[in-house]
């Protein structure tokens with residue numbers, strides 16, 4: 671479907687917030703899901719770009735927080751408000767939690783912050799306590815894009831190597847659930863520390879996606895089974911997986 675871009679705002683030198691008006695996506699979306707954008711203008715016209723939903727207000731608008739990392743994302747920075755963009759979504763399975771989950775710990779590495787805005791919004795709406803551990807500190811300007819930033823209990827780590835100890839300290843204060851997105855090394859460390867504290871953990875995994883709808887098998891991820899390892903599709907079975915099931 672075509673959706674209208676209503677705002678494009680640089681957040682840092684390499685990160686941009688895009689806001690769209692689309693009640694269908696704004697109402698249906700769940701935290702952790704993604705959309706696929708069709709790009710033109712010198713980009714591969716057949717490959718859509720999967721981008722996590724950064725926020726959705728439940729009624730009218732959704733937004734994406736996108737880091738410029740290549741030709742497609744560079745092209746997007748040339749968009750202007752008012753343009754109609756071809757978007758598919760919302761796609762994939764999102765984060766989930768129990769009604770009695772009270773204390774939520776979000777862990778984000780760099781642009782892995784992207785799915786956390788929407789997740790924080792929903793958790794806060796339900797009256798949960800939300801703490802966010804973010805790394806690295808040099809990317810902290812990204813945090814200004816978060817909805818309800820003032821209601822979040824945020825702490826920053828200097829870098830990835832400082833993260834396990836910081837996470838241990840927060841987990842030791844008590845948590846009912848951990849949600850994380852970021853580089854794979856960070857996710858592995860988060861899964862390990864959460865398991866050590868006996869706290870359930872969900873990870874938003876990233877893979878290159880071609881079709882985005884479960885057909886091409888290009889986004890496989892190794893998953894533990896009782897007998898060894900099997901493969902699941904990040905686009906269709908994920909992108910969110912339980913920490914203990916991912917075979918890093």
Ligand code: FES
Pocket residue numbers: 878879880881882883884885886887888889890903904905906
């Ligand atoms: Fe094609 Fe997942 S991107 S199966």
